[in-house]
Amino acid sequence: QKSGYKHFMLKEIAEEDESVRNTIQSRISENGKILLDDEISIDKGFIKNIDRITIVACGTSFYAGLTAKPILEKYTGVKVDVEIGSEFRYYNYIYSKNNLFIAISQSGETADTKEPLRMAKEKGIKTLSIVNVKESAIARMADSCIYTLAGPEISVASTKAFVSQLAVLYMLAFYVGQIKGKQIEKKAKMLLSIPKLIKTTFNNTVEAAKKLAEEYHRYKNFLYLGRGLCYPLALEGALKLKEISYIHAEGYPAGEMKHGPIALIDENTPTVVVAHSKEPLYSKSLSNCEEIKSRDGKIILISDKQADIVDETIKMPEVDYELLPFIYVVPLQLFAYYMALFLGYDIDQPRNLAKSVTVE
Numbered sequence: 001q002k003s004g005y006k007h008f009m010l011k012e013i014a015e016e017d018e019s020v021r022n023t024i025q026s027r028i029s030e031n032g033k034i035l036l037d038d039e040i041s042i043d044k045g046f047i048k049n050i051d052r053i054t055i056v057a058c059g060t061s062f063y064a065g066l067t068a069k070p071i072l073e074k075y076t077g078v079k080v081d082v083e084i085g086s087e088f089r090y091y092n093y094i095y096s097k098n099n100l101f102i103a104i105s106q107s108g109e110t111a112d113t114k115e116p117l118r119m120a121k122e123k124g125i126k127t128l129s130i131v132n133v134k135e136s137a138i139a140r141m142a143d144s145c146i147y148t149l150a151g152p153e154i155s156v157a158s159t160k161a162f163v164s165q166l167a168v169l170y171m172l173a174f175y176v177g178q179i180k181g182k183q184i185e186k187k188a189k190m191l192l193s194i195p196k197l198i199k200t201t202f203n204n205t206v207e208a209a210k211k212l213a214e215e216y217h218r219y220k221n222f223l224y225l226g227r228g229l230c231y232p233l234a235l236e237g238a239l240k241l242k243e244i245s246y247i248h249a250e251g252y253p254a255g256e257m258k259h260g261p262i263a264l265i266d267e268n269t270p271t272v273v274v275a276h277s278k279e280p281l282y283s284k285s286l287s288n289c290e291e292i293k294s295r296d297g298k299i300i301l302i303s304d305k306q307a308d309i310v311d312e313t314i315k316m317p318e319v320d321y322e323l324l325p326f327i328y329v330v331p332l333q334l335f336a337y338y339m340a341l342f343l344g345y346d347i348d349q350p351r352n353l354a355k356s357v358t359v360e
Ligand code: M6R
Pocket: 058, 059, 060, 061, 104, 105, 106, 107, 108, 109, 110, 113, 156, 157, 158, 159, 239, 240, 243, 355, 356, 357
């Protein structure tokens, strides 16, 4: 049921606070302990000695993995590889001695994620899955499954599953850190405040995203840029725009702009820049904005800080830098939604796409 919303996609974006709350509330204690012992049957001795984490997924689930990679590396202290399922299945991956394999999938039925999981199991690698659909193939196949409790996601464009996957990945990072004796409680407690912040972000940005879409929906090409934690969000923002509004959009790490994509920029190619003012390379993101401006490119900035150089800003609430992906993705999803709405497309069932891709 759409509960009064015009489309499932908008309803599901509006439910993101609830999805994250359901995913974390019984798994983080008030004093910041991660309570995943019952769900992860993998031996604690193994977890203590994990020497690499390999994440395999497709589409938005892949971007969730990419977003969480630096967080996982920081709190677990081990190298994390994030791989695309359709490539991984034909690639001779060299596992390390104590490798943990993680498959991420909303549907739990994606063929290109399922096959790498089967291959990892065949090699005797310890496997874990992060899945939204109960009792799906990927949930059943892995040694352990941590469910995202996002509720059913109907819209083909994945939204609430993404933030819920992030929530599980962050908890997992803290859980491994906790087992290794790291101080994770402060950050884990901060995670508990995220659902409220997602709600605030939705309420504060929904009208701005709609207004921008009204103004920008006739452009044919977009560039999305970000650095650090904002880089995978640029990829995800571009994917959302492509799949439901059929507008060509490229996501790039902002520093890579000068290595090619800058050639695309003119008055007809707007750029969406995602930048948190506390990120280590914030001033460099602003330099990118200057380079775009000097080529007459329009800029939409998604940030907690206004910048004079840009054309439009979606002002974000203050948030801890490491937790920004949970809220910075919201206006990107909303912008894509309203772009497709103004263009009159079938938002929940975009052409050529299926909710679950069970064939190769
Ligand atoms: O069900 P999964 O998470 O395994 O699906 C993976 C992708 O097919 C999926 O995320 C796809 O990219 C979405 N339509 C993106 O919005």
